[in-house]
Amino acid sequence: MEQRTKLFLFTFLFLFANQSAILSIAVESKITYINVMSLGAKPDGKTDSTAALTSAWTAACNSSKPASIYVPKGRFLVNQQAELSGPCRNKVITMRIDGSIIAPSDYNVLGSTMFWIEFKSVDGLSIRGGFLDGKGTGLWACKAASGKSCPTGVSTLGFTNSNNIKIYGLTSLNSQLFHIVFNGCTNVKVQGVKVTAAGNSPNTDGIHLQFSTGVKILNSKISTGDDCISIGPGTSNLSIEDVICGPGHGISIGSLGRDFEEEGVQNVTVKRVTFINTQNGVRIKSWGRPSKGFVNHVVFQHATMINVQNPIVIDQNYCPDHINCPGEVSGVQINDVLYQDIHGTSATEVAVKFDCSKKNPCKGITLEDVKLNYKNQQAKSQCANAGGNSLGLIEPSSCL
Numbered sequence: 179m180e181q182r183t184k185l186f187l188f189t190f191l192f193l194f195a196n197q198s199a200i201l202s203i204a205v206e207s208k209i210t211y212i213n214v215m216s217l218g219a220k221p222d223g224k225t226d227s228t229a230a231l232t233s234a235w236t237a238a239c240n241s242s243k244p245a246s247i248y249v250p251k252g253r254f255l256v257n258q259q260a261e262l263s264g265p266c267r268n269k270v271i272t273m274r275i276d277g278s279i280i281a282p283s284d285y286n287v288l289g290s291t292m293f294w295i296e297f298k299s300v301d302g303l304s305i306r307g308g309f310l311d312g313k314g315t316g317l318w319a320c321k322a323a324s325g326k327s328c329p330t331g332v333s334t335l336g337f338t339n340s341n342n343i344k345i346y347g348l349t350s351l352n353s354q355l356f357h358i359v360f361n362g363c364t365n366v367k368v369q370g371v372k373v374t375a376a377g378n379s380p381n382t383d384g385i386h387l388q389f390s391t392g393v394k395i396l397n398s399k400i401s402t403g404d405d406c407i408s409i410g411p412g413t414s415n416l417s418i419e420d421v422i423c424g425p426g427h428g429i430s431i432g433s434l435g436r437d438f439e440e441e442g443v444q445n446v447t448v449k450r451v452t453f454i455n456t457q458n459g460v461r462i463k464s465w466g467r468p469s470k471g472f473v474n475h476v477v478f479q480h481a482t483m484i485n486v487q488n489p490i491v492i493d494q495n496y497c498p499d500h501i502n503c504p505g506e507v508s509g510v511q512i513n514d515v516l517y518q519d520i521h522g523t524s525a526t527e528v529a530v531k532f533d534c535s536k537k538n539p540c541k542g543i544t545l546e547d548v549k550l551n552y553k554n555q556q557a558k559s560q561c562a563n564a565g566g567n568s569l570g571l572i573e574p575s576s577c578l
């Protein structure tokens with residue numbers, strides 16, 4: 179821009195700014211800002227900041243204007259369960275976290291409560307940044323030491339019956355149980371999230387969903403001891419893209435069909451996921467029990483498997499210890515599943531396994547451009563009660 183034009187513009191803006199000073203104050207106060215430290219939170223890792231956090235939530239939720247909660251740098255101990263409930267008076271609540279929120283290191287403090295931090299009946303919430311430290315290692319050790327009685331443990335972050343939720347750049351470390359759970363939610367976006375827990379930590383699923391629709395999980399990295407992402411009954415319109423998973427048990431639809439009256443899973447797309455040293459790649463799993471549940475219209479596309487034990491697997495005979503599985507056959511109907519451009523290495527000889535229900539054989543399974551090796555040798559595929567077709571290059575050769 180020419181110097182003279184610039185000067186003119188600055189002069190113009192200056193005049194304009196002066197005259198609109200009153201206006202700009204009004205603009206600023208259109209948002210309610212709440213710093214948790216102004217409500218007594220301390221970044222010392224020792225002072226219980228639960229009350230400050232819940233008061234900040236109450237103020238934000240009760241604000242008639244959009245509200246922004248700020249957790250500054252530092253370590254904030256949240257020593258109790260924090261239940262952050264709506265419905266709220268506004269639909270634009272932002273929680274920006276620059277610091278860490280730390281759970282009590284004694285796992286008996288939270289015991290077997292469902293969630294450590296739970297949002298309930300909230301509509302319109304964004305969480306940006308932050309570090310949640312679930313302090314799970316003590317509980318995992320308790321569970322690993324046989325004969326000891328340990329609490330079930332608490333999941334780190336839960337969203338229940340909530341809509342329009344966005345989570346950007348959050349890190350969840352060492353959850354006692356599941357890291358992040360969506361139950362009964364609509365329109366959710368999870369982006370740039372990181373989950374980290376030991377590969378042998380029990381039941382530390384990265385993200386678990388159920389009864390939720392319109393969910394996107396993008397550009398995230400999940401390393402944990404159980405499923406990277408587990409997809410429960412009543413999930414629909416789910417899209418998972420650009421995720422790195424491992425260690426962990428992979429991406430799993432299921433376990434489904436535990437109950438007779440159960441909602442199905444529909445419209446799931448999993449794209450560009452890399453699995454590294456995981457137990458499974460893309461899995462569908464159902465109990466060998468009677469059920470009205472189903473799986474319909476699933477796409478697994480552009481996946482890379484690196485040393486994965488079961489890269490492609492459908493297991494409809496899940497029944498630990500063969501207890502309460504009359505007939506040992508699954509009622510869950512699996513229909514219309516596409517595996518497209520799945521390549522890499524299997525850690526076991528059987529790289530593709532479709533073990534479907536005798537009563538409800540899998541229908542409409544399509545394999546397209548699948549290339550999986552086992553230690554640079556020919557891998558195998560195994561089918562039981564599975565119907566469908568294959569297109570393009572398929573290695574190991576299809577058993578459909």
Ligand SMILES: *[C@@H]1O[C@H](CO)[C@@H](O)[C@H](O)[C@H]1NC(C)=O
Pocket residue numbers: 236237240
């Ligand atoms: C909510 O805000 C209203 C006024 O805007 C106030 O009267 C009421 O006490 C507040 N409730 C809580 C729980 O803070």
Ligand SMILES: *[C@@H]1O[C@H](CO)[C@@H](O)[C@H](O)[C@H]1NC(C)=O
Pocket residue numbers: 391392414415445
């Ligand atoms: C899922 O998406 C489809 C197509 O985009 C839409 O028609 C359907 O209503 C959505 N389902 C739910 C439960 O929102």
Ligand SMILES: *[C@@H]1O[C@H](CO)[C@@H](O)[C@H](O)[C@H]1NC(C)=O
Pocket residue numbers: 414415444445475
């Ligand atoms: C699944 O997708 C189809 C096609 O887009 C849509 O018609 C259907 O409503 C979706 N199902 C659900 C439960 O959203």
